[in-house]
Amino acid sequence: MNELLSIAVCDDDRLMGARLERIFNQASYDLLIDIKVEVFLSGMDLCKYLSSGEEIDLIFLDIEMKSMNGIEAGKRIREQMNNNTAHIVYMSEKESYAMQLFATRPLNFLIKPLQYRSILSVLRTSISLLSLGEEYFEYKIASHKYKVCSEQIMYFESKGKKINIVLVDGVRSFYGKLSIVEEQLNNRQFISIHKSYLVNLKYIVETHYDYLMMQNEVVLPVSRKNRKTTREILFKTSYELHKQNSK
Numbered sequence: 001m002n003e004l005l006s007i008a009v010c011d012d013d014r015l016m017g018a019r020l021e022r023i024f025n026q027a028s029y030d031l032l033i034d035i036k037v038e039v040f041l042s043g044m045d046l047c048k049y050l051s052s053g054e055e056i057d058l059i060f061l062d063i064e065m066k067s068m069n070g071i072e073a074g075k076r077i078r079e080q081m082n083n084n085t086a087h088i089v090y091m092s093e094k095e096s097y098a099m100q101l102f103a104t105r106p107l108n109f110l111i112k113p114l115q116y117r118s119i120l121s122v123l124r125t126s127i128s129l130l131s132l133g134e135e136y137f138e139y140k141i142a143s144h145k146y147k148v149c150s151e152q153i154m155y156f157e158s159k160g161k162k163i164n165i166v167l168v169d170g171v172r173s174f175y176g177k178l179s180i181v182e183e184q185l186n187n188r189q190f191i192s193i194h195k196s197y198l199v200n201l202k203y204i205v206e207t208h209y210d211y212l213m214m215q216n217e218v219v220l221p222v223s224r225k226n227r228k229t230t231r232e233i234l235f236k237t238s239y240e241l242h243k244q245n246s247k
Helices: 014-031 043-051 070-080 098-104 116-130 178-185 224-245
Strands: 004-010 034-040 058-062 087-092 108-111 136-141 144-149 153-159 162-167 170-175 190-194 197-200 204-207 211-214 219-221
Touching: 004 014, 004 043, 004 116, 014 034, 014 116, 034 043, 043 058, 043 070, 058 070, 058 116, 070 087, 070 098, 087 116, 108 116, 136 162, 136 170, 136 178, 144 170, 153 178, 178 190, 178 197, 190 219, 190 224, 197 219
Parallel strands: 004 034, 004 058, 058 087, 087 108
Antiparallel strands: 136 144, 153 162, 153 197, 162 170, 190 197, 204 211, 211 219
């Protein structure tokens, strides 16, 4: 097992937390995936943990908790912490929360007592949506960590101390150095064409001596220093693609 699913359990019932830990241990064996579990007794403790920059893939969140209940914790995670990547699964003994949960985009809503079959189904769904095994680019803004699927990145653009991640469906920005981004990717799918641009070969639609056109119709310059290497990589990629298509 070489993949890891990070799970948080938030329930003020200690016995429930211990029971879910045992269930996840069994599920780890059944699904052939490593599972790391963190247990929290309050929504406040969970939010404090996430605010420290720790990453969680999947949160099992009890609704009926004292002080900060599950719905309040879910809203804080989504709205105040701007965490839209963690999957949230609400737990309750009641079935009357559906509309209140809608705004936090939960993955599922489980009725207590929890059944192993239902939990296993949720884990499979989460694993599928997370696409464990795909490559991700991770970056930080202040103390918060974020990640985007490398396949969705068209190119990186360096502007001063800021790096723009130009995605298929938008742009994200953080402070850093393009050289460090290149080292982090360590992926031949991305090539350096200029000191300010690192592009994904997949999204190049036109190639010229001193510039490229990307899928979004943006023209990017190829510096004199990078022209030879860029041409060699593009020629090799084109040749390999031709071989695959002719088989």
